[in-house]
Amino acid sequence: MKTTKKAHEMSLKELASYIDQSVLKPEFTQEEIRKYVQEGIDFGCKTVCINPSSLPIARELCKGTDTKICVVCDFPFGLSTTISKTIQAEEYCKSGDIFELDIVANYGWIKSGMWKEVETDIKAVCDICHKFDTEVKVIFETDALSLDEIKKATETAIAAGADFVKTSTGFFTGGKSEGATTEVIQTMMDVAKGRTKIKGSGGIRTQEHFFQLIDMGIDRMGIGYKSTPVVLGLSADNNSGGGY
Numbered sequence: 001m002k003t004t005k006k007a008h009e010m011s012l013k014e015l016a017s018y019i020d021q022s023v024l025k026p027e028f029t030q031e032e033i034r035k036y037v038q039e040g041i042d043f044g045c046k047t048v049c050i051n052p053s054s055l056p057i058a059r060e061l062c063k064g065t066d067t068k069i070c071v072v073c074d075f076p077f078g079l080s081t082t083i084s085k086t087i088q089a090e091e092y093c094k095s096g097d098i099f100e101l102d103i104v105a106n107y108g109w110i111k112s113g114m115w116k117e118v119e120t121d122i123k124a125v126c127d128i129c130h131k132f133d134t135e136v137k138v139i140f141e142t143d144a145l146s147l148d149e150i151k152k153a154t155e156t157a158i159a160a161g162a163d164f165v166k167t168s169t170g171f172f173t174g175g176k177s178e179g180a181t182t183e184v185i186q187t188m189m190d191v192a193k194g195r196t197k198i199k200g201s202g203g204i205r206t207q208e209h210f211f212q213l214i215d216m217g218i219d220r221m222g223i224g225y226k227s228t229p230v231v232l233g234l235s236a237d238n239n240s241g242g243g244y
Contacts, residue, residue, distance in 0.1 A: 001197070001219040007211035015232055016044035018214060020070050020100075020199070020222045022170065023050050033057050036225040041067040043228055046220065047099055051075070052092055059097060068099035070137075073125070076169035078104025078139070082121045086128045093132040101129050102137040104169060107144050110153050118153070122160035130161070137164035137199050137220075142184050143176050150184060154191040164220065165192065168202030179203030185218060207231050 007015065021040030023033055033054050038061055040048040047070035050058050058069045071092050074080045080088070085103065092098055103125050109118050126136045138157045142150055157165050165188055168179045178184075179202020188198050200213050201222030210231035213221060221231075229235035 007214040013044050017046050018221050019045040020047045020049040021045040021228050022222050022224050037061050041065050070100040073101050073103045076171040078106050082124050086124050089125050089128045093134045098134050100135045104139045107141045115156055119156045119160045126161040135163035137166045138162040139166045141172050142167045143172050147187050150187050151191050154188050158196050164197040164199045166199040170202050
């Protein structure tokens with residue numbers, strides 16, 4: 001996102017517009033989901049990013065607010081069949097109140113060089129979502145990939161019609177857990193060249209990192225529910241976690 005302002009010059013509202021607040025932990029109680037969705041709304045986040053089973057809560061709380069709903073699909077592994085993914089996507093989007101849908105690319109296929117299959121899989125979901133004017137973010141799980149694989153995956157997602165490419169689920173346990181590093185974000189940007197938007201997620205837990213990515217030109221960031229007040233400068237705790 002091109003901006004004439006540096007992050008440190010932005011208002012709280014402008015900074016919050018970069019955030020999808022993550023409310024995705026599977027162990028959350030209904031009370032906790034309500035609490036963290038409401039906090040995302042109170043902070044003025046662009047969206048709250050939720051699991052499909054949390055849709056009734058998000059619809060209730062987000063109605064009439066400026067905070068929109070982002071729902072994950074086939075998350076966090078992306079290993080369902082293509083037809084299953086499209087059925088899920090249509091089920092979530094047909095209500096008309098889903099702003100964005102985040103899916104996980106089959107990164108085992110990416111690592112296997114199955115680029116045609118990866119593109120077909122992503123395109124099928126994009127085609128369904130776009131019928132309902134829902135934008136699609138494609139998560140690559142970049143901690144599992146090389147920079148060359150990230151470059152090719154970005155190009156493939158663009159060809160498939162993705163509205164965003166995204167770094168991480170926040171739930172990868174098979175190796176390093178670095179998430180939205182400046183190197184990975186810059187790699188995506190260099191390939192995308194404005195043809196798709198960029199979302200960073202995973203490891204964004206300090207205001208310094210948050211501001212750095214804004215100044216690089218990122219479009220959106222997935223921030224864990226504990227880290228949102230930290231990156232917005234509303235809390236001094238820089239050791240927050242929270243899934244994304």
